[in-house]
Amino acid sequence: xxxxxxxxxxxxxxxxxxxxxxxxxxxxxxxxxxxxxxxxxxxxxxxxxxxxxxxxxxxxxxxxxxxxxxxxxxxxxxxxxxxxxxxxxxxxxxxxxxxxxxxxxxxxxxxxxxxxxxxxxxxxxxxxxxxxxxxxxxxxxxxxxxxxxxxxxxxxxxxxxxxxxxxxxxxxxxxxxxxxxxxxxxxxxxxxxxxxxxxxxxxxxxxxxxxxxxxxxxxxxxxxxxxxxxxxxxxxxxxxxxxxxxxxxxxxxxxxxxxxxxxxxxxxxxxxxxxxxxxxxxxxxxxxxxxxxxxxxxxxxxxxxxxxxxxxxxxxxxxxxxxxxxxxxxxxxxxxxxxxxxxxxxxxxxxxxxxxxxxxxxxxxxxxxxxxx
Numbered sequence: 170x171x172x173x174x175x176x177x178x179x180x181x182x183x184x185x186x187x188x189x190x191x192x193x194x195x196x197x198x199x200x201x202x203x204x205x206x207x208x209x210x211x212x213x214x215x216x217x218x219x220x221x222x223x224x225x226x227x228x229x230x231x232x233x234x235x236x237x238x239x240x241x242x243x244x245x246x247x248x249x250x251x252x253x254x255x256x257x258x259x260x261x262x263x264x265x266x267x268x269x270x271x272x273x274x275x276x277x278x279x280x281x282x283x284x285x286x287x288x289x290x291x292x293x294x295x296x297x298x299x300x301x302x303x304x305x306x307x308x309x310x311x312x313x314x315x316x317x318x319x320x321x322x323x324x325x326x327x328x329x330x331x332x333x334x335x336x337x338x339x340x341x342x343x344x345x346x347x348x349x350x351x352x353x354x355x356x357x358x359x360x361x362x363x364x365x366x367x368x369x370x371x372x373x374x375x376x377x378x379x380x381x382x383x384x385x386x387x388x389x390x391x392x393x394x395x396x397x398x399x400x401x402x403x404x405x406x407x408x409x410x411x412x413x414x415x416x417x418x419x420x421x422x423x424x425x426x427x428x429x430x431x432x433x434x435x436x437x438x439x440x441x442x443x444x445x446x447x448x449x450x451x452x453x454x455x456x457x458x459x460x461x462x463x464x465x466x467x468x469x470x471x472x473x474x475x476x477x478x479x480x481x482x483x484x485x486x487x488x489x490x491x492x493x494x495x496x497x498x499x500x501x502x503x504x505x506x507x508x509x510x511x512x513x514x515x516x517x518x519x520x521x522x523x524x525x526x527x528x529x530x531x532x533x534x535x536x537x538x539x540x541x542x
Contacts, residue, residue: 171190171191171192171193171206171236172190172191172193173188173189173190173191174188174189174191175187175188175189175240175460175464176188176189176237177464177465178225185239186239186240186461186464186465187225187237187238187239187240188237188238188239188240188241189235189236189237189238190235190236190237190238191233191234191235192206192233192234192235194232194233197232197233197234203234206234206236207227207234209236210224210227210236211227212292213227213236213238214226214227215282215290216278216279216282218275218278218279219309220271220272220274220275220309220310220311220312221275221278221279221311221312222238222239222241222303222311222312222313223238223239224236224237224238225237225238225239241303241305241309241311241313242305242306242457242458242461243303243304243305243306243309243446243457244303244304244446244449244450244453245299245300245301245302245303245304245313246268246299246300246302246303246304246360246364247298247299247300248450249299249304249445249446249449250299250363250364250367252449252450253367253449254367254368256449258367259365259366259367259395259397260364260365260367260445261441261445262365262395262397262398262399262402262435263432263435263437263441264364264437264441264442264445265361265364265365266361266402266428266431266432266435266437267310267432267437267439267442268302268304268310268360268361268364268442269357269360269361269364269424269425269428270425270428270429270432271310272297272302272310272312272357272360273354273357273421273422273424273425273428274421274422274425275312276294276297276312276350276353276357276421277420277421277422277425279292279294280292280293280350280353280420280421291349293348293349293350293352293353294312294353294356295342295348295352295353295356296314296334296337296356297312297337297353297356297357297360298334298336298337298356298359298360299360299363299364300313300334301313301314302360304442304443304446305443305446306443306446306447306454306457306458307439307440307443308438308439308440308441308442308443308444308446309439309443310442335371335380335383336359336369336370336371336372336383337356337359337360338352338356338380338383339351339352339355339356339383339414340355340383340384340386340412341414343380343383343384344384349414350420350421351414351417351418351419351420352414353421354409354417354418354419354420354421354424355409355410355411355414355417357409357421357424358406358408358409358410358417358424359371359410361391361405361406361409362388362391362406362410365391365394365395365398365402365406366391366394366395367395368394370388371383385412386410386411386412388407388410390403390406390407391403391406399431401431402431405424405427405428405431408427409424
């Protein structure tokens, strides 16, 4: 739905680097997408929690709709798991417990959120997955996206329409049933299982077969793959992954509280998680540090009036930058010899090669003619 850019606020907080999500222009023509996009932004602005990425603004500039949020330097959990797979490594058990505990507390905060009148918003994330969990270089964990959350703010709940990633859905979500917070508990259990094993829990060649696997819920405990997982942690993971919502933890807080005593055994410090991220992506860490420094020291000027901030030259696209339009070569002018020297050696050397080749060919023909006579 969107492109994402780095950016800076125009004036208020010039040191805060932002991630600016801009709706693609072709989608802005469709009212349904615009409503969904704005609803996502307004909902996200209500979420103020240390482990949920802070959204600071939502709106549009000349019809270009955007959501601005704090940029979180680091890597998402999906990237970390893939790098561990490639390197033949596993995420240490206490790291996995910590990630799941923090995410569960953030989810519980969202589940309990009320509007100014004291009415529960009944938020259900419905998209808890490794791609939406960010690990910072310092070891913090942030939940990224409530973009498809089910809330009272919606005009109408779209029962029967599947939203999210099939491999991280609960059985009731796969079946298109009404959802509550326990579906996020199931998705959190999938993520915890995958972090402990560094393997996908549900996978198949087709979406239909994948959905059937989720619906059946045939799951082996993580210790079947990772022998370092203790029996108590196995039991927590399998309870979170119970096919019956009534058999699961009834809230994300219950899941977090079950994990907390296990984490205490390891004397874990969050800085260890940051160390793991930096060790897996050393060059990306250095680039990220340089980018932050560049953005915060050289991007102070405001964009000209009437120009969207994401068009400011100090704002660097996260995705591939569009190729610059080809421009016609400038007309020839009287330039100094210094301007043209770099191009001369190549042309001269090429001309010399052709002359030498012609001389050799002529000599060879002459010798051949003499021999034939």
